[in-house]
Amino acid sequence: MIKPGKLKRGDTIGIITPSTPAPVLFKERYERGLAQLRSMGFNVLKGKCAQSNQGYRSASIQQRAEEINELIHNKEVKAIISTIGGTNSNSLLPYIDYEELKRQPKILMGYSDVTALLLGVYTKTGMPAFYGPAIVPSFGEYPEMLPKGREYFEKSVMHQQEIPYTLEIPGEWTEEMIDWRTQDREKKMVPNAGWKSLRKGKVRGKLIGGNLNTLSGILASEYFPDVTGAILFIEDSFKDMAIQERSLSMLKLAGIFDSVSGLIVGKHEHFDDCNAPFTFEELLLEILGGSELPILANVDIGHTFPSHVFPIGIEAEMDAGNGRITFLESGVE
The missing domain is CATH 3.40.50.10740 (Murein tetrapeptidase LD-carboxypeptidase, N-terminal domain)
Incomplete structure (x- = not known):
């Protein structure tokens, strides 16, 4: 690499x-x-x-x-x-x-x-x-x-972390929106409920992923990476349950969930559940069907703050049962 x-x-x-x-x-x-x-x-x-x-x-x-x-x-x-x-x-x-x-x-x-x-x-x-x-x-x-x-x-x-490096769960977070043109105060932080284990399992693989909605713009192109054995991470912002069903199903239909070894789902900024009688996590498990894919959800990446930096392509380990993500190498020399 x-x-x-x-x-x-x-x-x-x-x-x-x-x-x-x-x-x-x-x-x-x-x-x-x-x-x-x-x-x-x-x-x-x-x-x-x-x-x-x-x-x-x-x-x-x-x-x-x-x-x-x-x-x-x-x-x-x-x-x-x-x-x-x-x-x-x-x-x-x-x-x-x-x-x-x-x-x-x-x-x-x-x-x-x-x-x-x-x-x-x-x-x-x-x-x-x-x-x-x-x-x-x-x-x-x-x-x-x-x-x-x-x-x-x-x-x-800046390489200020020892390898292997296990990510911490921030004590507080925020998704508050304040008009950037008139903002005159800090955002309000709330206690972090932690990361959720949706399906237990401990896996290693390349850390690959990003914004779920954006993936549709490069899927099946020469710019979409090989995710075989990878730990896939996804997150999104201001989407609703209907759009999420479509986007997650897109990954299923493309065979992505059959190729990866684990799944990390980030906190969703201002999610609209469309009054559905089920949660996003239940929708995800429904789409995955009988898959035994280890899943860790509600992780602090992407659109909520503070967010961890995920170096795409590094070797990582996810212990979904114990709620741990560990970087096994650095993204810089």
Whole structure:
């Protein structure tokens, strides 16, 4: 496996806007996110799409791809972090310079719609990609990044964790939404009920996954990874029970659940149960049928905060019965 070098203070981080034009829509929060990185000792290089706005996207497909490629080719840039997600990062996959990324491995990080880029890069290069914080929603939190979020970031990409590394269950979390244009207080945190064992089992495998809704945009393409024996992780945001039935069934019909060795399900930000007389967990087990796939649910990844950083492609172990996830290797050198 090709691995990027760990981040050090003084390194340069490039910023991309591969879908939603968040730097324009949420300028104050965007600038606060950049200031957070600078306060942590990093230099920041804004991508050329930072001030572009084409409604639902920052710029054209070619311009967004060029933004990423320029940062890939820049020898000073050690990491590339997305401003936010959106809907259309998959459009860029045919135009990324994967060969240059192999020659100059860099940390690539984001979540939600950026799943498409992360999985595409991992599939084409064999390099780990990091399902973790983005500039506007995470680094740009008010009045600063959540301490646990910062801790998980630094442990993951600055190699400040011993291997094997067992993830902790945060004591509190939040999914509260506050208008980013008018926010004038911290979010309210609530006690964490912990992670749920839906089906016991202890498995090892490559850690692969991302945003469930985004997977439909690359499934059955050359950018979707081989998940044979993998521990699959999925999470979602602002979806309802009907959409989740469709998305989970998509994975079942594609044979994904038959290929993987275990399943991690993240907390769902603002889930709508559509008044169904059953829970999401019951729906998942219904779709899986007689499968004995070990499942750990309600895990802190993705759209709720604080969230762990999951390096896609590393070897991991999941003990669903005891509610433990352990990284058996680091995503950086």
